[in-house]
Amino acid sequence: MRSNGCGDLRKQQIDEQVQLCGWVDRRRDHGGVIFIDLRDRSGTVQITVDPDLGADAFAVAEHLRSETVLQVKGKVRARPDESLNERLATGAVEVLASSITVLNGVKGNLPFPISIHDEENTREELRLRHRYLDLRRKRMNDNLRLRAQTIQTARRFLEDEGFIEVETPVLTRSTPEGARDYILPSRVCGGEWFALPQSPQLFKQLLMVGGIEKYYQVARCFRDEDLRADRQPEFTQLDMEMSFMDQEQILDLNERLICTIWKTAKGVDLPRPFPRMTWHDAMERYGTDRPDTRYGMELTNVSDIVKEMGFKVFSGAVKAGGSVKCIAVPGGNDAVSNVRIKPGGDVFSEAQQAGAGGLAFIRVRDGGEIDTIGAIKDNLSEEQTRELLGRTGAEPGTLLLFGAGDTATVNKALDRVRQYLARELGMVKADQENDQWNFLWVVDFPMFEFNSDENRYEALHHPFCAPNIADLGTDEALWADTLPKARAQAYDLVLNGLELGGGSLRIHDSSLQRQVLQTVGLPLEEAEEQFGFLIEALDMGAPPHGGLAFGLDRMVMLLAGEESIRDTIAFPKTQQARCLMTAAPAKVADQQLADLHVASTWVAPNADDDA
RNA sequence: GGGACCGUAGUUCAACCGGUUAGAGCACCGCCCUGUCACGGCGGAAGUUGCGGGUUCGAAUCCCGUCGGUCCCGCCA
Numbered sequence: 001m002r003s004n005g006c007g008d009l010r011k012q013q014i015d016e017q018v019q020l021c022g023w024v025d026r027r028r029d030h031g032g033v034i035f036i037d038l039r040d041r042s043g044t045v046q047i048t049v050d051p052d053l054g055a056d057a058f059a060v061a062e063h064l065r066s067e068t069v070l071q072v073k074g075k076v077r078a079r080p081d082e083s084l085n086e087r088l089a090t091g092a093v094e095v096l097a098s099s100i101t102v103l104n105g106v107k108g109n110l111p112f113p114i115s116i117h118d119e120e121n122t123r124e125e126l127r128l129r130h131r132y133l134d135l136r137r138k139r140m141n142d143n144l145r146l147r148a149q150t151i152q153t154a155r156r157f158l159e160d161e162g163f164i165e166v167e168t169p170v171l172t173r174s175t176p177e178g179a180r181d182y183i184l185p186s187r188v189c190g191g192e193w194f195a196l197p198q199s200p201q202l203f204k205q206l207l208m209v210g211g212i213e214k215y216y217q218v219a220r221c222f223r224d225e226d227l228r229a230d231r232q233p234e235f236t237q238l239d240m241e242m243s244f245m246d247q248e249q250i251l252d253l254n255e256r257l258i259c260t261i262w263k264t265a266k267g268v269d270l271p272r273p274f275p276r277m278t279w280h281d282a283m284e285r286y287g288t289d290r291p292d293t294r295y296g297m298e299l300t301n302v303s304d305i306v307k308e309m310g311f312k313v314f315s316g317a318v319k320a321g322g323s324v325k326c327i328a329v330p331g332g333n334d335a336v337s338n339v340r341i342k343p344g345g346d347v348f349s350e351a352q353q354a355g356a357g358g359l360a361f362i363r364v365r366d367g368g369e370i371d372t373i374g375a376i377k378d379n380l381s382e383e384q385t386r387e388l389l390g391r392t393g394a395e396p397g398t399l400l401l402f403g404a405g406d407t408a409t410v411n412k413a414l415d416r417v418r419q420y421l422a423r424e425l426g427m428v429k430a431d432q433e434n435d436q437w438n439f440l441w442v443v444d445f446p447m448f449e450f451n452s453d454e455n456r457y458e459a460l461h462h463p464f465c466a467p468n469i470a471d472l473g474t475d476e477a478l479w480a481d482t483l484p485k486a487r488a489q490a491y492d493l494v495l496n497g498l499e500l501g502g503g504s505l506r507i508h509d510s511s512l513q514r515q516v517l518q519t520v521g522l523p524l525e526e527a528e529e530q531f532g533f534l535i536e537a538l539d540m541g542a543p544p545h546g547g548l549a550f551g552l553d554r555m556v557m558l559l560a561g562e563e564s565i566r567d568t569i570a571f572p573k574t575q576q577a578r579c580l581m582t583a584a585p586a587k588v589a590d591q592q593l594a595d596l597h598v599a600s601t602w603v604a605p606n607a608d609d610d611a
Numbered sequence: 612g613g614g615a616c617c618g619u620a621g622u623u624c625a626a627c628c629g630g631u632u633a634g635a636g637c638a639c640c641g642c643c644c645u646g647u648c649a650c651g652g653c654g655g656a657a658g659u660u661g662c663g664g665g666u667u668c669g670a671a672u673c674c675c676g677u678c679g680g681u682c683c684c685g686c687c688a
Contacts, residue, residue: 032645046648066638083646091648109621109639117649118637120623125680178688198688225687226612353614353684462688520688564681574680 001071007043009090013076018095020045021103023136024068025115027061034061038072038095039115041141045090046079047072049097057097067114069104072097124566128580131571143568146265147556151218153264154238157257163214163240168203170196170220175530176522177463179223182233185596196222199549201462202534204241205506208545209537216240218552226575229564230498230554233577238501238555241547247489247505250546251441254493254501262437265559270437274493278444287325287411287418289445292497293438295427297418299325299411300392302402310379313360317404324404325411327418328392332399333363335425341401350420351403356413360402364394419497428496435561438496444468445490447483448519456521461490463516464534465504466546479515489546500555503548510538 002021004013022040036047049061054074064070074097085091111130112122116138127134134140155165174181174195181195197203199221207215219239227233242250252273259270275293282291285298302325307318314324329336340347341361351359363371370377370385380388394400401417403410422428447467448457459465471486472479490504507513513535517527528535553565566572573579593599 026649028647028650030645030647030650031643033647034645035647035650037648048646050645052645080646083648085648088648112622113638115649118622120637122622123618123680125618126622128680179686201688223687226685228687229682231687355684459688465688575682576679578679580680 005042006038006040006045007089009045009076009093009095011078011092014078014093016076018074018076020047020070020072020074020095022070022072023114024064024066024070026066026117027064029062034058036061036064036070036072036097038070043089046085046088046094047074047097047100048094049100053096054098057100060100060102061097064100064102065106067106067110068102071101071103073099125574125580128566128572128574131581135570140567143556143560143562144570146560147552147568150261150265150556150559151238151552153261154216154257155218157260158214158216158240161214161253163216163242164212165217166207166212166215167217168197168200168207168219172197172203175202176526177459177520179225182222182224185598187596190597198223199237200239201464202531204239204547205464205534205542205545206537208241208243208506209540209542211543213243213543214240215242215547219549224577227573227577229566230557232553232565232569232572234573235565236552238550238552239547240549241545243543243545245546247443247491247546250503250505250548251491254548255439258439258493261555262559266435268437270439274439274441276441276443279442279446279487280444282442283411287413287415288497289442290492290494290497290499291440291442292419292422292428293440294436294496295422297327297329297422297427299327299414299418301325302388302391305384305387305391309381309384311376313404314376314402317406317410320406322404322406323410324402325414326392326400326402327414327421328394329399329401329421329425330395331397331425332401332421333365333397336399336421346424347401347417347420350416351413354413354416355409356403356405359413359417360404362388362400362402364389364396364398364400366396368396436496439500440494442492442494443490444487445492447486447488447516450484454521457484457519459516459520461488461502461504463520463522464506464513465490466507467512467516476511479512480519483515483519491548493548493550495558498554498558499551500558501548501550503546505544505546508538508542508544510535513538 001019003019006020006022009018020038020040022038025037025039025044028035032051034049036049037044038047049058051058072095074095076093077096079085079092079094110133111126112133113120114133114136119137119139135144171184171194174183174193179198181198184194184196186192186194200217200219204215204217217239219237220234221237222234224233225231245253255272255274259272262268262270277291279289282289284301285291287299301323303318303323306314306324309315317324336347339345341359342348343358348359360376361372362376365371368386368389388400392400401414403414445460447460447465449460451458465488467483467486468489472482488504490502492502493500507516514524514527517531518524522530553568556568557563557565560568562568571579571581578585
């Protein structure tokens, strides 16, 4: 049907007869001569239709509109010198049409324009409803190709390293802990249910027991939780697991993988090794386990300075076991007014949304003078002031913002304010040309976090992470005491404040695995029922192993410079986990439910809407 | 489960302290135009202001509900 791609034509093809297929991007009708921009995957080329040199083609061209599908036959020729188009890759040539065949037309109006020239803000609702049209636009088309290229690069790299891709089941069993499962009734096994995997975690460990040694998979994962810009109910992980490798080797391999991907996609050589930070330092200095290190404004802990002072908001927080921390906003005296920090202000509201009651502030003036509310100024000695300014390194003009309260809330609030102000004050360049890729390994996560609501420990990562043996000790009898406080041999790869992936070394000792499951509150009996197959396998010569998984959608999103993973997924769902194109989920016939031994208890909230 | 924003021609937006016939760009239709490239010129058609209710002499505008979309909190080992 075609001999060349539209976007591939250059001077070398001059005088060649070509056949092109594509969509009408635009048409310019000069009454006599008609120009058509014909677009296909490869790009756009100008078709020239001259009534004297192609009467039949001209008759067709007179009635074409955008997005009509054409086959064009003609001869490539040089454009006149005064008509070159340097903005077009094919701008030196054009195709003189001898025949134009309409392969398909467009009935009625399109819901939105396709041409790059019209890629304006389009309602996302419409884009999703007519996703096939949205995909035809350059932006989404490029994103999908970037995604394919990223997967391809990863596959080639891992295959070269001796990994093999193994597919794991999509129909599996529901497990406790973690996110809500999508579940499916079994027709054959009445009353029993499959779950869609939240990740291939257990299967990949069992592949290690199976002697695969180096596994990877581009794996679809499912979680039935509420959505965000970077969360979809089904998403893709670049998942891997390997035997007989220590943490150092795993991190090294993954750094090389990431460098290869970034080199291929962005042409950049990332500096290696990637910096590392312990979880504890990350929480202390940034208030989060995924710090954005592209800018400063680190958190400074000043609890010790203010613990005895008369300002009760500060001293009370420390005495109650919490913290007082602050961030120094350079130039904040001019950039951030008091109104913005006080109730009703935008900065205040950021802190409040993170659970903080408010933000105390100190403005640093010339000569180390400070400017703040009376309650702080009156209760702060010269010695304390000096220490405060020294520790924060605050120059005149700096605004100090304080969080006081329980440590988790202080961290959360200041982290949020820090990120908000960085954006507000232009510390992060959105410009693609100035892209900064600040990779960071966060290591030494705690094994568990105490959940005071449920009065039990929860796995911070998941309950298959291996604890650090130095924290655990070798005396099995003491594990019940040492385990809850132990660090995990877990690691996250953070990029510009977003978690790109994470993993750990796994437990390959059955009694330790039982102990961990008990620590997170799973009775032995239930542990055996839920995870018996894993524990059993560990006793049959399970090799030491570990792995990692990257969020592929998120990775492509960052590579593409997009702000939502929906723009990296061909057919994503809305925030209500609905597909606007197919109108899924949808009702099914009663008989289908009966076959599955299922009855719906759903009652429409408003009977009128259900007609 | 909660908070915020949004929904007006095919589309992107305007009109919104209630007040004549709801406007404009692009797209669409017709006519003109032989070197444009976001071509140009003239003309035309195009609206249940998401839906339902209320207040009012009068509602795109104010109020309540509802549906849909987006962002965030909770949630997401």
